[in-house]
Amino acid sequence: MTTISENPFSPQEIASEGIKPEEYTEIVRRxxxxxxxxxxxxxxxxxxxxxxxKNSRPLLKQFPTTGERILVGPGxxxxxxxxxxxxHLAFKIESHNHPSAVEPFQGAATGVGGILRDIFTMGARxxxxxxxxxxxSLEDAKTQRLFTGVVAGISHYGNCVGVPTVGGxxxxxxxxxxxxxxxxxALGLMETxxxxxxxxxxxxxxxxxxxxxxxxxxxxxxxxxxxxxSEQSLDNRPAVQVGDPFLEKSxxxxxxxxxxxxxxxxxxxxxxxxxxxxxxxxxAKGGVGIEFDLDKIPVRELGxxxxxxxxxxxxxxxxxxxxxxxxxxxxxxxxxxxxxxVVAGTVISEPVVRIFFRGQVAAEIPAEALAENxxxxxxxxxxxxxxxxxxxxxxxxxxxxxxxxxxLEIGEIWQSWNDxxxxxxxxxxxxxxxxxxxxxxxxxxxxxxxxPGGADAAxxxxxxxxxxxxxxxxxxxxxxxVDCNPRYVYLDPxxxxxxxxxxxxxxxxxVGAEPLAVTDNLNFGSPEKPIGYWQLxxxxxxxxxxxxxxxxxxTGGNVSLYNETFDAEGNPQPIYPTPVVGMVGLIPDxxxxxxxxxxxxxxxxxxxxxxxxxxxxxxxxxxxxxxxxTVTGKPPRVDFDLERRVQNAxxxxxxxGWVRSAHDCAEGGLIVALAECCLSGNLSAEVNLGISxxxxxxxxxxxxGEGGARILVSVGSQxxxxxxxxxxxxxxxxxxxxxxxxxxxxxLKILDTENQPLITVTIKEMSDRYFSAIAxxxxxxxxx
Numbered sequence: 001m002t003t004i005s006e007n008p009f010s011p012q013e014i015a016s017e018g019i020k021p022e023e024y025t026e027i028v029r030r031x032x033x034x035x036x037x038x039x040x041x042x043x044x045x046x047x048x049x050x051x052x053x054k055n056s057r058p059l060l061k062q063f064p065t066t067g068e069r070i071l072v073g074p075g076x077x078x079x080x081x082x083x084x085x086x087x088h089l090a091f092k093i094e095s096h097n098h099p100s101a102v103e104p105f106q107g108a109a110t111g112v113g114g115i116l117r118d119i120f121t122m123g124a125r126x127x128x129x130x131x132x133x134x135x136x137s138l139e140d141a142k143t144q145r146l147f148t149g150v151v152a153g154i155s156h157y158g159n160c161v162g163v164p165t166v167g168g169x170x171x172x173x174x175x176x177x178x179x180x181x182x183x184x185x186a187l188g189l190m191e192t193x194x195x196x197x198x199x200x201x202x203x204x205x206x207x208x209x210x211x212x213x214x215x216x217x218x219x220x221x222x223x224x225x226x227x228x229x230s231e232q233s234l235d236n237r238p239a240v241q242v243g244d245p246f247l248e249k250s251x252x253x254x255x256x257x258x259x260x261x262x263x264x265x266x267x268x269x270x271x272x273x274x275x276x277x278x279x280x281x282x283x284a285k286g287g288v289g290i291e292f293d294l295d296k297i298p299v300r301e302l303g304x305x306x307x308x309x310x311x312x313x314x315x316x317x318x319x320x321x322x323x324x325x326x327x328x329x330x331x332x333x334x335x336x337x338x339x340x341x342v343v344a345g346t347v348i349s350e351p352v353v354r355i356f357f358r359g360q361v362a363a364e365i366p367a368e369a370l371a372e373n374x375x376x377x378x379x380x381x382x383x384x385x386x387x388x389x390x391x392x393x394x395x396x397x398x399x400x401x402x403x404x405x406x407x408l409e410i411g412e413i414w415q416s417w418n419d420x421x422x423x424x425x426x427x428x429x430x431x432x433x434x435x436x437x438x439x440x441x442x443x444x445x446x447x448x449x450x451x452p453g454g455a456d457a458a459x460x461x462x463x464x465x466x467x468x469x470x471x472x473x474x475x476x477x478x479x480x481x482v483d484c485n486p487r488y489v490y491l492d493p494x495x496x497x498x499x500x501x502x503x504x505x506x507x508x509x510x511v512g513a514e515p516l517a518v519t520d521n522l523n524f525g526s527p528e529k530p531i532g533y534w535q536l537x538x539x540x541x542x543x544x545x546x547x548x549x550x551x552x553x554x555t556g557g558n559v560s561l562y563n564e565t566f567d568a569e570g571n572p573q574p575i576y577p578t579p580v581v582g583m584v585g586l587i588p589d590x591x592x593x594x595x596x597x598x599x600x601x602x603x604x605x606x607x608x609x610x611x612x613x614x615x616x617x618x619x620x621x622x623x624x625x626x627x628x629x630t631v632t633g634k635p636p637r638v639d640f641d642l643e644r645r646v647q648n649a650x651x652x653x654x655x656x657g658w659v660r661s662a663h664d665c666a667e668g669g670l671i672v673a674l675a676e677c678c679l680s681g682n683l684s685a686e687v688n689l690g691i692s693x694x695x696x697x698x699x700x701x702x703x704x705g706e707g708g709a710r711i712l713v714s715v716g717s718q719x720x721x722x723x724x725x726x727x728x729x730x731x732x733x734x735x736x737x738x739x740x741x742x743x744x745x746x747x748l749k750i751l752d753t754e755n756q757p758l759i760t761v762t763i764k765e766m767s768d769r770y771f772s773a774i775a776x777x778x779x780x781x782x783x784x
Contacts, residue, residue: 008034017044023375030369038306038355038363042370045273045311046280049561052374055527056559059540063554064547069516070555072195075285077118077269078188079555080195081517083586087462088190089478090124093132093183093519093582095560100182103240104149108182109157110243113315115186116163117269120252121318123196123259124188127447128460129158131168131184132482132521132580136177138428138777143172146180148778154184155439160245161252165440166448167458169482172428175490175576178565183521183558185482185582189462192259198268199285200347205265206327207279207290207345210334211251212316213300214275216308217242243315247339251316254337261333263326270317276310276370278319279345279353284371292345293356306355306362321347379527382534392491395632397618397698405693405758408700410628417671417703417750417759420627422769424668424704425675427626431773432679449477454680455595456510456664457481459587477587479513485667486576488635491620493535497542497579498549498638502709503666504583505550509647510662510711512593512654513585518547520557520581525564525574535577536561543579549640552583592655596663597681598741603660603714605674605685606727609646610708611736612670612689616701622667623704636707642734643709649730650711658715658723665710671703671750671759673712675766678748684763686749687739693752703750703758714741 014024017040027043028034035043049055065073071088072080078092096111112129119126131154136143158165163186200207217240258264266286268278275292283290294309304312322330327343334341348354353370355363384390401408407416415423424430437452447461457479483504488496505515520543525532547554564574587593598605610616618624619633653659661681665673678684693699715723717740727735742749748766750759 009040017041018048019044023047030366036363038310039365041307041311042276042363042365045276046370047374049559050272051277053559054375055377055379055561056522056536057376058378059537062540062544064544065553065555067517067551067553070553072555074554074556076198076556077121079517079519080122080190081555081584083462083476083478085476087476088195089584090119090122090188090190091186091519091582091584092118092556093185093482093521093580094118094558095521095523096182096184097179097523097560097563099240100150101146101180104146105153106240106242108150108153110241110315111182111184112154112157113243113245113248114271115184116161116248117271117318119186119188120255121196121267121269122188122190123192123256124190125256126163126186126188126252127445128187128458128480129163129165129184130458130480130482130582131165131182132484133168133170134176134181134486134575134578135172137174138172138774140177143177144778150180150182151436151439157243157245159441161249162444164442164444164448165437166442166460167452167481170433170436171486173486173576178573179563179575181523181563181575181578183482183523183580185480185519187460187478187480187584191256196259196264196267198266198282200266200282200288200290200321201286202265202321202324203288203347203349205324205347206322206343207292207347208320208322208327208330208341209297209344210318210320210341211339212244212247212314213298213340214309214312214314214317215300216304216312217314241313241315247316250337250339251318254334254339255318258330258333261329263323263329265321265323268319270319272313274311274313280367280370282319282321283351283353283367287351289348289350289352289354289367290345291348291354291356294362295356295358296342296344298340298342306357310355310363379533381537382530386531386534389491392632393634395619397701400628403699405699405752405756418761421671421675421759421761422765424622424626424672425766426769426773427622428773428777430622430668430672432771433774434771435774449590450511450593450595454597456507457513457585459511459593461590475590477590477593479508479511479585479587480582481507482580482582483507484578484580486578487625487631488620489539489579490576491633492635493538493577494542495637496635497539498546499635500579500581501543501546501550501552502638502643503664504581505552506643506647506664506711508583508585509650510596510664511587512651513587514651515550515552515583515585518552518554518581518583520554520579522557522559523563523575523578523580524561526562526572532574539577539579543581546638550643589655592657594654594659594661595680596677597661598677598683598685598714599660599681600716601683601741601743602717603741604717604720605687605738605740606713606715607710607736607738608649608713608731609642609710609734611734612702613691614708616705616708618701618705621669621704621706623669623700639709645731646709646711646734649727650713653713653723653726658719659713660716661714663712665708665712666706669704669706670710675748677712678763679766679770682763683744684742684746684748685739686742688751688753688755689738690736690753692754693756693758699758
């Protein structure tokens, strides 16, 4: 047998695979010859940023990755944490940004399918999905098409496969107009006695291809995901995969049944780069090689060549290494579920990936060269922050128009504080996302305890496994959230990234969960540009510090770079740097949780964290962006000592049964958080801020400033004494009694210390703006 021809490639052919000239020289050196077409394609996808993280890997090394609950950290298909009582949780987040930009429905749908496979490949049954989405202005027709398509794709795949979408976040900003972000997180509960790993082992063991057939869909998807978007990107629709959620449901059941037999040595999802990635990564992780015969692969299209087999990203496919002699046992299981299953290869001692096609060697590459020993770029970091950031940091609220207890004048238009609150509630980023989550089946599997929109984090019941004793797991639940304020990160990547971790942990604490671990999705522009790399490096440093401070190790995640489009003049327009944090937490007793809405008339409202009147800036705030059309200033700085004490007090209050509702102050600040508690609980409130409006130069800082580790809680009046005694002991002066929960018929009243009304707005007024903001914008476009 001889390797198919080895002729040099032209610079254009090399560039078409996403390979730099110096990388091609290195490929030739490693092979001792020129690669053939199939091999060049294999290097192209495996040396892409999407697969090998050649720009980000040096930065990821600083993340904390170990802890007493961490069972599996970075390097496997998903991270795994120990929840106690024999319960192990697998979880991970991944992006499908560029596919969703050119084909929103299938791009988002296959993003869901891909992250689910990462979970059940470990031997875990998927129990929940969350998503973190970013789009341009919702006033724009193109954004509306992308937005509705992505939501439909997520809904279709998740609903059909039978995994509930229990939470998420959606931001709208012109920075994402040409390059939306679609990040999907999945959680799964381990069903196998041992965690299934991906490293191949056992010389002579058979390699099985299982699942769906292979076609030409998804060709070069990994390379496509590693380049900026342009008008020509629409021509890359063939690089977007097409999913089948019903087939994936069968694949979940077949894989979990197969794993329980003990006949599976290793398993790997065929995601990005398909057969190339799965064979090379399994071989490299196991320190062995794999021979693989493409003629054995079931196909859906005729006339495919090795290049197409190897780069296809057809969905719902897996690669197994089985114990020799037990392959038929596994094949029978997959056939019983109506799936393909064939022995297509063998584990060999020589550490290469050797591909056969029509009796000849179609490709032969050292496994390490594809999966482990890949290019690494140590880029030079700017010695000082870029000009845009330094300019933003010089901003102060002195430049804003003066304000008083009644409001402020912007241009020639007078705006009362009532008007400003209603405008913020009508802003799509702040407004209710009910238009989105009503399309998702969030109650399938019957374990969703807190529904979307009702709490700061999702809560999912952990049912005992079928094979376990009825008492296993007790009354435990898992909480999960995804979070990132990209405006913070844009204006100060280091401080902004720390704030992302802090808010994710705060979200979990607001439902009574102990934060455990993180999976992150780093969405950035080009790392080859000094500002882009400065943003990436600074944010990684901030994430690392935040995770260490809050004891939430990173178990894995995803890096998505080159999220840029080009304007009409051909200038690159990067997205805001968006390091999304997915965080999971443990709830030891499911009866001790709470949502964000007020529960009872007469309950007392407290503010934990920096009290009203403490210095809180307007820099980077939603108020500044929406009301003043200004993105500038410094984001809030995180005080981790205060964060820990506030979050612990909130959790203890919930677990002791004192706290009936809890909601953190995030976008829009204190007043928006109060309004959201009213809207979620369908009850109003009367609040006295304890400050004199006439003595303040900038009342808007008090009303709409962000930061301060702040959480709003409500407590039954009969528990006031014990609760305040606890706060005095554990928070000192960093809390404040604000007011009481009122009847539905009354208004949200915000008063100053002289009982002068600053804001007086009815539940109906707020509800009309908050719950209709997204649907109204979509219908306006439809009607025109």
